[in-house]
Amino acid sequence: MTKAEFESAVREHQGMVYSIACNYFHNAAIAEEIAQDVFLQLYESHLSVETGTHCVAWLRRSTVHRCIDTLRRSSFRNEIQVDLMPEIPVDVPETDPFLQERLRRLIASLPETPRAVLVLRFGEDMDAEEIGRILQMPVRTVWSHLQRATALIREKASRYLKEKEDEPVRTRSS
Amino acid sequence: MSQFERDLRESLRRHQPPAGFAEQVIARARAREKRAAPMPLRWLAAAALVVLMIGGVVFVREQRRQAEAERNKQQLIVALQITSSKLNRIQGRLSAIQQRIDELRLEERQ
Secondary structure (H helix, E strand, C coil): CCHHHHHHHHHHHHHHHHHHHHHHHCCHHHHHHHHHHHHHHHHHHCCCCCCHHHHHHHHHHHHHHHHHHHHHHCCCCCCCCCCCCCCCCCCCCCCCHHHHHHHHHHHHCCCHHHHHHHHHHHHCCCCHHHHHHHHCCCHHHHHHHHHHHHHHHHHHHHHHHHHHHHHHHHHHHC | CCHHHHHHHHHCCCCCCCCCHHHHHHHHHHHHHHHHCCHHHHHHHHHHHHHHHHHHHHHHHHHHHHHHHHHHHHHHHHHHHHHHHHHHHHHHHHHHHHHHHHHHHHHHHC
């Protein structure tokens, strides 16, 4: 990869790399640090980028793995145990900014692998096969992570909405 | 697509990095390259130093070995000289004894 190609790749894909890290950690400072490291790794890898798709795939894979490694190394892990949570299908009513924020926080509190699956699926609009290739896992495992993580987020979000609905009632009663 | 999936997509939408992010990354990459450039020179200097040190050690060892050989040679020469002088002395005595024996035999015949 020449200097010009590298600079072009940074300008073109900075949003993608930064977004994956930002959605993964829900933390702008960590996201910026990870995105910078990923691009520097790209520069030092002397990757021969034959196509733009190749570069995008490399950046996605590196970013996700760096996010997972960073989370594993960090002492702060505010995780929800996905396996212990029941799958409760609840219809979530119309969205609001608070719900969006709540969803982001919930996603950022998932364990490393389901979190990565969710970020790639809904943030990067990737299918299970692509996600499986990036995370080096079978497609069935990707689906399993996706279903359980979605169910968990849905359940937590609905609990939040229910609390919100109850709030005025409690206020009135008190 | 359900409303919930739409919410997830919306909450995981693209974010833009802070202004100047790309320039910062490019500057860091250039700085790393500059730092990395003198590396071969440093390696060369280190390699030269190692070669010099090894060469010095070999040279000193060779000098010591030659000095030791010279000392041994001198000692051998001295030892041979001593042996030679002793042998000469013994040879002289033996000659004197032989001469005396010859004289005594001659006296007996007379």
